[in-house]
Amino acid sequence: MDLKIITPEFSIESREVAKMVGKRHSNLVRDIDIYIEYLLNSELSSAKYFVESSYKDKSGKTNKCYLITKMGCEMIANKLTGQKGVVFTASYVDKFNKMERKIEKPKFEIPQTFSEALRLAADAIDENRRLKPAADYTYKILANKGLETVSVIAKNYGMSSIKFNKLLHDLGIQFKQGGVWYLYAKYQDKGYTHTEPFEYPDTNGNKKLNNTMKWTQKGQKFLYDFLKAKGILPIIEMKVTQ
Structure with a gap:
């Protein structure tokens, strides 16, 4: 699987997409829920289009949102017509092209000292520990x-x-x-x-x-x-x- 499909670095958050298409975020989330349900019933992977996430509002309440891939934006754009559809398509294509150029740039910096190497290794271990429990529990379900x-x-x-x-x-x-x-x-x-x-x-x-x-x-x-x-x-x- 192409990791760019599911990483936050290669997606647009649904709140931003809602602004781009002039729709209430709650309504967009509702539409995406329906799209995902259709995909599940057809046994297609919804993760290529939408990945569920969350955010906290000003009151500290956790709310549902989605990370939307380029394919997910294409699906949303297909539901739009006229000027709104054209402008949204141009906007998300431009955004993803910029993301691709940014991702293509090397992010890894070779540690220059032994202490930097130890810090890099420790950070990698911490990140793996953070992600592994959720992955293990989901795997257990599936x-x-x-x-x-x-x-x-x-x-x-x-x-x-x-x-x-x-x-x-x-x-x-x-x-x-x-x-x-x-x-x-x-x-x-x-x-x-x-x-x-x-x-x-x-x-x-x-x-x-x-x-x-x-x-x-x-x-x-x-x-x-x-x-x-x-x-x-x-x-x-x-x-x-x-």
């Missing part, structure tokens, strides 16, 4: 093709299943009915969960059936991205940020 119970996911966040379920309810993701958790309508039919029956004995020892909701690989990735945008990280990542 490597698990099966269904996962909420208790296992909750444990990754250092919570009980009761507390985690309540959190997802408070965030408007799920609701409880008849003792079973279900996703709200906006998250249904997206392949995030699977409800299956399980057998249990009642107080008299009679066999009973009830349903339980489990999370798919796609659903686990959704939870990770959703919670991360809210500043809620799995334990493995919290240890690094603390």
Whole structure:
């Protein structure tokens, strides 16, 4: 994969793109969410176009945004017509051409002293430690093709299943009915969960059936991205940020 596709140095932040196209940032983020959903359903990689990120506003609140690649800008430009489309296309092409020229310049400076070499090595180790937990957790999600119970996911966040379920309810993701958790309508039919029956004995020892909701690989990735945008990280990542 071309690293320029996913690095911040070779992308434009969605807030800047929103200004360029004269659109509210929240509306642009909503449109990108739809584009990504279409790409996921077609099994195409959305990372070639949009990479989810975040920023803090003046009040310190963490908000969702996207890093948009050149291909992502092309997708947005295709939705525009007339002068607005022409001006935006010219603007983002100019920006990416400047980025390419800047990236082509050598960034690495050979250390001149032993202490500089040690500092460079230490910085590289720190950066690797910073990035590795998030990569490991995402890999763990993607490597698990099966269904996962909420208790296992909750444990990754250092919570009980009761507390985690309540959190997802408070965030408007799920609701409880008849003792079973279900996703709200906006998250249904997206392949995030699977409800299956399980057998249990009642107080008299009679066999009973009830349903339980489990999370798919796609659903686990959704939870990770959703919670991360809210500043809620799995334990493995919290240890690094603390």
